[in-house]
Amino acid sequence: MTTMTDVPANAARDADFSAVDRAAVLAALAAVLPAHGLMHEEEDLRPYECDGLSIYRQVPLAVALPDTEAQVVEVLRICQTMGVPVVARGSGTGLSGGALPHAHGVLLSLARFNRIVTVDPRSRTATVQPGVRNLAISEAAAVHGLYYAPDPSSQIACSIGGNVAENAGGVHCLKYGLTVHNVLRVRAVTIEGDIVEFGGLGLDAPGYDVLALLHGSEGMLAVITEITVKLTPKPLLAQCVLAAFDDVIKAGDAVAAVIAAGIIPAGLEMMDQPATAAVEEFVHAGYPLDAKAILLCESDGTPEEVAEEVARVRQVLEASGATEIRVSRDEGERLVFWAGRKAAFPAAGRISADYYCMDGTIPRKRLGEMLQAIADMETRYGLRCMNVFHAGDGNLHPLILFDANVPGELERAEHFGSEILELSVALGGTVTGEHGVGVEKINQMCVQFNEAERATFFRVKAAFDPKGLLNPGKAIPTLNRCAEFGHMHVHQGQLAHPELERF
Amino acid sequence: MTTMTDVPANAARDADFSAVDRAAVLAALAAVLPAHGLMHEEEDLRPYECDGLSIYRQVPLAVALPDTEAQVVEVLRICQTMGVPVVARGSGTGLSGGALPHAHGVLLSLARFNRIVTVDPRSRTATVQPGVRNLAISEAAAVHGLYYAPDPSSQIACSIGGNVAENAGGVHCLKYGLTVHNVLRVRAVTIEGDIVEFGGLGLDAPGYDVLALLHGSEGMLAVITEITVKLTPKPLLAQCVLAAFDDVIKAGDAVAAVIAAGIIPAGLEMMDQPATAAVEEFVHAGYPLDAKAILLCESDGTPEEVAEEVARVRQVLEASGATEIRVSRDEGERLVFWAGRKAAFPAAGRISADYYCMDGTIPRKRLGEMLQAIADMETRYGLRCMNVFHAGDGNLHPLILFDANVPGELERAEHFGSEILELSVALGGTVTGEHGVGVEKINQMCVQFNEAERATFFRVKAAFDPKGLLNPGKAIPTLNRCAEFGHMHVHQGQLAHPELERF
Structure with missing residues (x-):
């Protein structure tokens, strides 16, 4: 969608910052950033004018692309001293305009903070910079049989820093939790330029839970410069159950019944008939097109666990009135079952x-x-x-x-x-x-x-x-x-x- | 331990409040609380002078025991207006002095907030008042095959409000999380007397994560008046593995190896030889007394899951150098294995x-x-x-x-x-x-x-x-x-x- 509408008015957004002295800000930033780390020409700013919510667009005063934490500290100190807004940005894949620039502010891109600092299989953690892509963490951990569990649809592109800022979820967050449940520690810079760390390798930390507070705070409390995430063992097996229903209400109730039965599937997704029709035409997943709704229910774990859970899921879905139930017979079929669900957004774009x-x-x-x-x-x-x-x-x-x-x-x-x-x-x-x-x-x-x-x-x-x-x-x-x-x-x-x- | 030492000095604690006008505070509180809800005589205050950390003792100016949220609002408004410290208290089982009264302050007991408001098996939640005992929630949910997972040792006595204030854990928090991972929503009163709610039945909530922030905040941010907790299905089976080691370092490394193998046991506890000796004499659990350390590793789930996990645990423990491994053969033996661990504190008191x-x-x-x-x-x-x-x-x-x-x-x-x-x-x-x-x-x-x-x-x-x-x-x-x-x-x-x- 490329339509533009007015950015919603907001006193804190529209007031107060028009007096920012653009030339003075650029001069101050130029003194602390390398030449390749500061952009202020219209054509350089344009790529940063929106995030994944493209109906709102705004070019910033400047884009800062620091290489080091020390440069982040300096940029924030300058902004604090000169009263300049700062909008931090990861990969810009957000869907609610959280990284929309401010006309009188600095867009602080963490794109160069893309280093995986450590992967420690013993403590099952990885320490990474905020610009590292979500999927890159799993790729780095794969050699140890581990992965980073939260999987937003944009995981190929989105950054872990942005995941923390928005407390991102994904298909598997039902079983494995949101970002906040998979991050153990963050290091951040305050607007005053102080470096702080909250959380740690232990299960709990004393003091107020600022680690959790930073999750979903949309870059409004501090700028994150390092993140330690929990890694999860890759399951030995995953299997997907596809169930069809002749009524959407029944399908909705079946979802509640699965959870009420004490089953926490690795994923439990639902699509109604218009969605199924749109994606089937696009990816040919073999979905039952006469169903008013379909459910996809994934089980993962050891083969024994999966077999036992799939049997229970089948039982609950049958009792809930499913008209058809298919269980993926191999990894290829499992991926086909999911291909349709994952193509829902592009399929909507096609029709x-x-x-x-x-x-x-x-x-x-x-x-x-x-x-x-x-x-x-x-x-x-x-x-x-x-x-x-x-x-x-x-x-x-x-x-x-x-x-x-x-x-x-x-x-x-x-x-x-x-x-x-x-x-x-x-x-x-x-x-x-x-x-x-x-x-x-x-x-x-x-x-x-x-x-x-x-x-x-x-x-x-x-x-x-x-x-x-x-x-x-x-x-x-x-x-x-x-x-x-x-x-x-x-x-x-x-x-x-x-x-x-x-x- | 009943010894008393000086309460650690702290400027914020010791200064500022000596000018509180005791008579005026008592009169104001008497106007908003029923007669049975306000205590100020020395002998009535004495039972509140400490929590589970009895080395520090202090009687408060008064104890308020409100029956209703409206009374909590009034008490807090009075304290805010008159500049009086307020220390909230659940069951007083805390071990770090979090509920130690303030000499010039009101001890606000939530003991009468002991109502289980709802248990909803469909959404697998319970909404309770903060004075409800931890174990009482599980008792109320048992009829639905559900329980409240976090299990601090004091769970017979400790209150869910205190659990939130301290972000309590327990033997099972390794697998099932701390209090913060099992609470969905809190309702609280601010020091200004405003009623606020954070969290909800969904997995995530917008806005800053004040729900998490209140966990472990030790009554320093707001007074909680209602809590919605997540309920967990009772596992079909639990089995306990007892492993002996001839070296404490090896036992410690075995713990890391179990987790690194991708196993998250329902509990994984360790005791060294002095601890084993002390409890064995007390409860006769049959622990191997020649071992330098023992591990207790619990597995729960369906019989298939438990069998599979116990086999893997055994394998890892053997590879880590365990000199003896026993697996509980029935529920009675499982409880005996745990009886020693649970008696560690009283056993220390005996010797x-x-x-x-x-x-x-x-x-x-x-x-x-x-x-x-x-x-x-x-x-x-x-x-x-x-x-x-x-x-x-x-x-x-x-x-x-x-x-x-x-x-x-x-x-x-x-x-x-x-x-x-x-x-x-x-x-x-x-x-x-x-x-x-x-x-x-x-x-x-x-x-x-x-x-x-x-x-x-x-x-x-x-x-x-x-x-x-x-x-x-x-x-x-x-x-x-x-x-x-x-x-x-x-x-x-x-x-x-x-x-x-x-x-």
Whole structure:
């Protein structure tokens, strides 16, 4: 999707920084960075104007590409002294605009921090720089039979630093946890230029859990320069169960039943019929096209464990009304089962001019209700929606299909998306499962959190960054913004979110 | 141990609050609490003068025992307005003095918050009040085949609120995680009296991870009023492997080898010969008394999983030089294997007038080195030490045996303990694994964290509690205190921690 809309207004973003003296900032940065580490010409800045959420674009004042931690310290000290915003960036694959540059700020790319410092098979850890790609860690650990478990779809390209900033998940996070559950220690530089380390090789560390706090903080608290991750033994075997259902509600309930039976599969994904149809045409995975929904349920471990778990999964799925069950017979068939699921986003791109990927999370037991509500919204907004879910952890990725060249469709898609997110909150879930808040979901944070909770976030932010220079305007809406957001909806003379009244 | 020593001095603790007007505070509290919810007579206060770390004692100004969240809000508003310290308390079983009262403060007991609000087998969660006992959650969930996994030794008595405050662990936390990994959501009251909720039923939540931040914060950020925990299916089978070693270093290395082989046992505990001898005499578990160390390694799951894992564990232990391996043949024998381990603390109490339990954590691969260093310290300090470890996660519980009635032994025991903790840090570990910092380990925090890191903690604290009223003087040492601590050691004319120079 290449359409541009206005970046959501945010007081902390739009105010205060227009007085930044561009020439003075460039001169100060040039004094601490090598020539190849500072860019300020329009054509050099252009590649950094957006991340994976390309509907919002903004070129920064300058791009800094430090080679060393000492240079990061100097850049941050300059920004702190001169009052200049700093937006840290990994690989720029984020989907919520978390790395969107600031017009008056420095885009601090960690791309050159791409060194794997150590891989220690004995402690089953790897220490890496933040610009290392997610998959590169697993590649480096493979010789020891180990891998790094969290696997966001972008794992070929996304950086581990960005994974920490967004607390990234992936298909396997149901069993193996999010990024925060797989990172043992981070080293970071504060906006004042102090070097700090939190966490360690032990299971717990004393003091406040700043390690966890940095996860998902979207570059707003500190700039990470080194990360120690936990490595996981590669399972001896993985096998995938594909189940078809003649009803989406039944499929949603089957997901809850699997988990309620005490099974934690390595992955538990769901696709509805429009999604299955779109990907089948694209990758020919052999999916049952008459099914209203399919589930993919992966089991991994020793052969004995897998055999035992697959038998139990089959039993639960049958009891939940599956109309067809197939178990992958070999690694080739397993990969074919997954090929369709992994092609869902490009498949949406093939059948629709544009699509808008949502990322709400709901309690598993509400999956059926949410699917019904989305079907109602399709009718009301006059737009189709393909549903692809990390069903096991209740993380939804509805793909709203639209054509930005048809007047009104973009706006309808945005409202459709907002309604899904706000319903997620009403059902006891959240506005983001793994893509982060960034600029995209900043309004919905007002629905998710009350004023005291948002005030807590602001105070935490101020504890690290009193001047508000680290990634201003992202993730945490200003109190004023939420007042306006609420007001706007009441002003239109109707209940903004009639769905919310139903539950 | 019932000996008393001086509570470590701490500027934030000892200053500022002497001007609190006792009569005015009592009058204000009496206006918002029922008569049975406020105590201020010496004999009523006495039972609250210490927690499980009984060497430090202090009666509070008053004890508040609210029945409702609204009363908690009122108590906190009064304390905020009048500048009165507040120390929250669960069951008082903590081992680091985290719930030690403040002389000029209110001891806020959550004992009446003892209601299990809901147990939901479908979402596998329970929502409970903070005063509910850890084991009571598992008892309530048992009918659904579920339990609450973290199992601190005190689980019969300790409260889930205290577990969150200290981020409690237990024998099974190696496989099932610490408290922070098993809590989905908390509801809390800020010192201003605002009600906030963080986390939720989804796997992740947007915004800063305040849920994690509250874990281990020792009541210094907010007062928790409701907790939603994750429930875990009860395994079908558990089996325990007992292995004997003729050398403690070999046993330590065997622990690292088990984990490095990709096995995550349900529990992996180690005891050295003095510990084995002490408990054998007490509970007659049939432990091999000629072994220099024994390991207990538990496997749980389906019968197939357990059989497969036990076989692999046996293989690794044999390769690591175990001189004898026994596998529990039935549930009765499994419980006997564990009975000795669980009796280690009372057994120490039987053979020694006093003992001091340490709680450092080190990387597993350094276990052998640490055991050797502790043996050296026994000679230097002239005190015996029994070693009982949550070996799988590198969490040490050395029990230093001494007699407080012998002049100098208490001081030697304290120095012995400090040296263990500081060596833990030098080996890449931490000063506490699961008992918290409280007042006990506040000096060692100066060794663990640099000035910028400690400044970060202070700012986080101020973000929640600008006046520093919530549990002042615990967990986070003042910068001034660390300066004094460092100075004191240099002043004695020698390197304070010669061990630190070795590694």
